Amino acid sequence: ALVAPLPFAIVMPGASQNIFKKIITIKNQKSYPANGRLDLMSILVTNPDNWIVGPQVIYSWLRSDQAVYPRAAFYPPGTTNRSEKKAAKKDMTSSQSRAIQAALTFLKDNPDYGVARDQLVEKNISFDVKRTGGPSGGMVFAIGVIELLGARDILKGRHIAGTGTITVDGRVGPIGGINEKIRAAHKAGAELFLAPQANGDEITIFPKTMKIVIVATLKDALDALSQGA
16 A cells, blocks of 8 residues: 555645746836835646655655645646646646736726826737746736836835736636645745635645735735735
8 A cells, every 4th residue: 555656646835936037028118117026936746647655645744844635636637747737838828818918907997006098008018937837826917017017016115925816807716735835935035925715715824924815806916915915
């Protein structure tokens, strides 16, 4: 039993990437410098081509910085490393497109952010993310676009992190590995973490030096940041 492959996946905290450092690019459009740091979070999950065995599961259960999930929570049956990378890249591209649309829609509906409607052009915004994939960066991408295009200072010099999928109408959806992303954000020094409402019941990590704010929409997130949450 100790050497038999088991249907589990091991999840660990991943990297924190400041999206204002060579990730978001805005061309031929008026923009403002970001006043603060906004982190895109990732997690590390065992390769779908590799099955883990009993001792690995036990070791990960004993470690506070790792978690064991059913394999099916991350990989559908038949998933390979190659197919997973392809799907993650596709999800990331779709997430970025939705984030841009959500951000521009928000700015059009909220003129107090100081952007004229005729200045908002989707093709002038691009992303370059090499170290992660999947759809979970959607909300962070949208906030980043709004911070750069809007005249209002959203971040106010703070170090913010967050995660959550995004729809074109600004709804924030759940992601996998929420606690591991909170750990990574705390380790990177974030002072506030934006988490999807749909993941609220899963959160078990509450660092003393980092506030966690639960949001259901992009507007919730921006309101929390604007109010100095």
